[in-house]
Amino acid sequence: MFDFDATVLARIQFAFTVSFHIIFPAITIGLATYLAVLEGLWLKTNNQIYQQLYQFWVKIFAINFGMGVVSGIVMAYQFGTHWSGFSAFAGSVTGPLLTYEVLTAFFLEAGFLGVMLFGQNKVGKKLHFFATCMVATGTVISTFWILASNSWMHTPQGFEIIDNRVVPIDWWQIVFNPSFPYRLTHMTVAAFLSSAFFVGASAAWHLLKGNDTPAIRKMLSMAMWMALIVAPQQAVIGDFHGLNTLEYQPVKIAAMEGHWRNEGDEPTPLILFAMPDMDKQTNHFSLEIPGLASLILKHDITKQVPALTEFPAEDWPNVPLVFWSFRVMVGLGVLMILAGVWSLYLRRKQTLYSNHLFLRLVLLLGPAGLIATLAGWFTTELGRQPWVIQGLMRTQDAVSSHSVTHLSLSLMMFVICYFGIFGVGYRYMMRLISKGPVSQGIEHHG
Structure with missing residues (x-):
């Protein structure tokens, strides 16, 4: 049904269910x-x-x-x-x-x-x-x-x-x-950051609609304090996580950086934008900052970062997907840091709740934490390929012996059921958010 083999279809289906979950x-x-x-x-x-x-x-x-x-x-x-x-x-x-x-x-x-x-x-x-x-x-x-x-x-x-x-x-x-402490911290902080912008976007939506109540203001205030504190911390944690990945999974780092080969003794540049080409083992339309990757990943401008061509081609992940998913994560992280800093500036000017440009930005960044989390997981899991267990078991040896037809049909059913069931849940959740917190409280007994 699809022009994929059984292993690819199994991976797509698992990626689909994980992404929803x-x-x-x-x-x-x-x-x-x-x-x-x-x-x-x-x-x-x-x-x-x-x-x-x-x-x-x-x-x-x-x-x-x-x-x-x-x-x-x-x-x-x-x-x-x-x-x-x-x-x-x-x-x-x-x-x-x-x-x-x-x-x-x-x-x-x-x-x-x-x-x-x-x-x-x-x-x-x-x-x-x-x-x-x-x-x-x-x-x-x-x-x-x-x-x-x-x-x-x-x-x-x-x-x-x-x-x-x-x-x-x-x-x-x-x-x-070795990677557990960094990944646990990175994921937990990502969840806090995702929730902060989820809450902040809800408050921004109500403020833009004219629903300016003390409860709505408190929502935005707490969310932006969390963003201001947690977003920069996530960048630091990500740096430590990257250093750990460089030590244990250097080919993943090479794919994230789109770094194909080292030239002489030149330090490794940071590639901001490129179109990686796995067939030609090069980048098209590359925009680079000389030596910056060496400084970030080695903390030394004179040291080189391992390149893809230093590893067997059969051990490479899908470089374009890893390269771009990593940049989506980092780009959204930078925007969330900027939003937190801007909120502090507006708070001091006492315009945090009335600056419509800022409120629109927070509203747009509502799903940013979730998208960045997904992009980070794609980077991590795609970057591990072709291994399901690094260095021990390849993905093609882990898959069950199902036919392409069976996997195609099950994938189609998963897509239909997930969008139907969870779509209803998401719509109901958005309806509750649109109503906002009510003023009357429920009294505790005891």
Whole structure:
């Protein structure tokens, strides 16, 4: 049906389901912490604005949480249905890690989610706040185990291969593999940043519509403080992550930079724009800054960054896709940093809530954190190809033996079902956001 082989179709289907799924945790991780902060501030100050915002955003959180659980379950099943070779080879590592997520994060969230969503009139204030904190903690724990499993696939250690299967030897090394701390921090901060602009864009929309209330102003203010603090931190974390990737996956860095070859002893330039050509192993329409890649990645203007031609061509990822997904992530990150700095300037001029140009920018940047997160995942996962487990198992050896017809039909059904089901959920969520927080509060008992 499509001019793709079974491996490519399996990859497309998994990428499609992952792309849908990651949007929801990226929102719920940040929103859960935001809700805990809101309720904590309300308990401390008794300011009803915080209670109004809590009641408003807990509904949005519930929708995203539900869609995230559903999409995550479907994605997990694909390890068995589409990637049986991978499951047979490395299931003894990835299986327990995903089980730990269920035993810790899911059980914790399941135990307190009902109290958080429906217990405001039924339990005391402190118990309800504790439930909110436990749900927020659960989202972070879930991130911990998912990133541990995925990071191990990038920088595997703590194992032996016996009878062509991975056998765990040291779980501490498996969980805390070399790329895990950087990737966990990078993803968690990305979720906070995504939620900040999601909340900020909602407030900007209401302010542009003339709905200028104290609650709406508080939404924008808190979101922009978060953006101002977190966006620059993400850039620093990204730099450390890049240095770690250069050490363990240099070919990925070479693809991200579009760097084909080193010339003599010349430092490596930073390519701002180019059209990478894998057939000719060159870049077209290249715009470069001499030596800057050496300074960023080596922290030394005299040292060269490894080039693609230093590695076998069969180990190269899809260079154009990795090159451009990385630039989408970085470009949106720069815009979010600028928006945070601009908000500080407008706050000092006392025009934060009335500058329409700034509000339109924040509204446009509403999905920026989510798009940047997706672009970052594309960079990471596409950059690992052609390996499903770096240096151990190639993707073509991990896929199940399905026909092209079967995979084409299942992919088509996934696309139809996902856009239908999650489209309805997204539309309902946007309708709730358009109503804004209400002024009346719900009183706690106990």
